[in-house]
Amino acid sequence: MQSRIAGRPPLALAATATIPAMLVLLPVGLTFSDALGPGFGRAMAALDRPLVGELLGNTVLLTVSTALIGMAIGTAAAVLVERCDLPGRRVFAMLAAAPFAVPAFIASYAWVSLDPEFEGFSGGLLVTVFAYFPLAYLPVAAALRGLDPALEDAAHTLGETPRGCFWRVILPQLRPAMLGGALLIALNALVEFGAFALMRFRTFTTEIYAAYQAGLGGVEVAALALVLLCLCFLCLAAESMLRRRRSYVRVGRGVRRPAATYRLGVWRLPAFAAMSALYALALGVPLGMIVFWLTRHGSAAVTPDEVSLPAVLDATATTIGLGAAAALFTIVLALPLGILSSRFDRSIFSGGVERSAWLAQGLPGIVIALALISVTVRHVPVLYQSVALLLIAYAVLFLPYALVGVRAALVQAERRLEEAGRSLGLGWFGAFVRITLPLAAPGLGAAAALVFVAVTTELTATLLLAPIGTETLAIRIWGDTSTLAFAAAAPYAAVLVAISLAASLFLARRFDVAAALHPVGR
């Protein structure tokens, strides 16, 4: 990249860039030491139980099924919207990311309250597929837009039918995007907690939480967390390997010519019906159920009597405040790392720091939360049960989101303007603050917005780390839903989904969401 400075970064920058990396490595190291500290045999003994085998089976089965089905649905939807004469394709394109903006635990709440028989594997699968298929849709749609139509033309001239052309020319080129999407879905399914807990489908995350609730601790919980961590890192490694090999590029630059649109013919209406059904299930059911429960009055037995406008407003303010503070904090943490990777030569040091930060993508919220609790209660009592600790957990969880945005913003900011500033006598820090930062501000704003959405809809870490008396929307929904007080949860769910949908639609219209959902860790 031309915009890099040849040379070593200033010491202060390098030092601050290591902070986020350390924060990410802390829960990882702690989980390892808690699980293996009392000896490898002890950890194995903790894992040698019938339940662990069942959990492994459940978790792997659900993760693989969700990834495959989600990938198939996402790819089919992307092809229909991008390349076929599907009626209403513009509307579908706009809705594309929306199901991802409905938190999976809220979708779970909707389905369980619609019919408790959804509980179990089928319900878990249903909710995760509908919540996460956009993670395959978005990269596949982006890949479709980036394809070189010349290859298709060549196939046509060589006598390939349109159908054969799709299967033998287009689909192979989509493979990296599809696989990448599938792995992202898998990663999300692995760390999902709330949706499965409400569906009473037992996975590693739900059992770690159950063990914690039953007062178990130490090796038992840490060993389970370690297995989950290993599964996540496996996914992460596969995904990063895939990225390195991805190399389908448009051959010539030239003028962009739109690729030919496939005619669906008699399949036009069935395809439209299928797409409508998909969004009706993925978006319509959660939103519909929330509205339904809003119109119901919960009885006092199950409804805490403080469900009132002030209570909802209070939880909303707390949620927005936490989201904003976490967004700011995370961006500030990510900035030095972004500068390091976008402005300076790559070294073993900067590469290592960056890679550690990306590791956060594979960290389940429950593992981070339990590790932070155990380290602060023992060694840093000041931080224990504080807002600051919750913000740290958010920063660790969503650092990858922030990093993508920060890097993209910094790369876009004209390097030459910064150099002009330097030549006129500004130091590197002055040039950064007075020239680069204003240029990068919109991109940083987008990154902050992305972290904000993620924080407002986060459940697990919030549940475990929120200081006494702190009630966020997610906590309220969780508390009510897990005691089957569906009507009581509805106002909170409505506000949370509204915030999340509004912010996501805003982001999708203004910025390339696909790039943000698909962090590139090179």
Next chain:
Amino acid sequence: MPPGYRYRRRAFCRAAFPALALSIGALGTAGAAPGPALTLYSGQHPQVVHMLTQAFTRETGVAVRVHTGEGPEIAQQLLREGAASPADVVFVENSPELVLLDEHHMLVPVAAATLARVPSRDNAPDGRWLGVLARQNVLAWNPAKISERELPRSLLDLALPQWKGKVAIAPSDADFLPLVGAVVHAEGKEKALAWLEGLRRNARLYQDDESVVAAVNRGSVATGIINNYYWARLRTELGAAGMHSRIAHFAPGDIGNLINISGAAVLVSSKHQAEAQRFVAFLVSAKAQEMLATSTVDYEYPLVSGVAANPLLTPWDDLHPPDISPAAMGDDRESAALLQQAGLL
């Protein structure tokens, strides 16, 4: 780039950053509530605690901050926090958690006058925790799925092969642990483990008692082990017409009729000892006990004599519980380990 684009982006930033700053400011002020406050660690139902703390604050002017969790989780958290704990009072649904905290010398004696308000067998023998309310283990059953004749005489029967798929339990609910502890106490560890392994084969597992009773009521499963609290709660929610399930008790004196004592204690680490004692005394005041018994949020037996229980509950004198005192049952560490061993946790 369209001409308006840059401007709009700037406008966005200009609007976004002050909004950020404002909301962070709001967060700061929200965290700093004025005045002295008691901190209560609660494993009880939020609705019940909310009612109690509101009434206490109205009466005394002392505010109460509440941290809610499952009982065993709360107890472990207190053990981890040790002397640095911000908690003043702990209030949980089941006595084993209090026994555990007492064993670790984390509780101070409750004032004698307070202890005297409830029967002594429902308090700690050393007076360091106080019984407040009681609930009984029962079997919820759905007449559409099973006939009354087929219901088990004993809790232990539910591990027999003929019960496969016909019983629901919530092993990770804090209310299940005391039942395991009672079986261990009465039958020994080995028999208790065999019983749990039988349940593991037979039972449909749920997250909590609320889900168990709801599943029985809608006919997903024939029977379910719950505290009677949850049946009455569902009855209030759905009304008589919505109830397709009933409550059964086991044979008189059976271990399955165990009574769980919900209790409270003051922590050694509390810096507000006087207010904390005042709070636990309030829990067994006639006013608080009557308020709970006549409310539509709590379905537990008041332990203070002379206060009538909620009419939805089986009368106290008809319960026929086994003869196991909370003290005899001990803490629930062994129960949790057994549940793990049986593959239920």
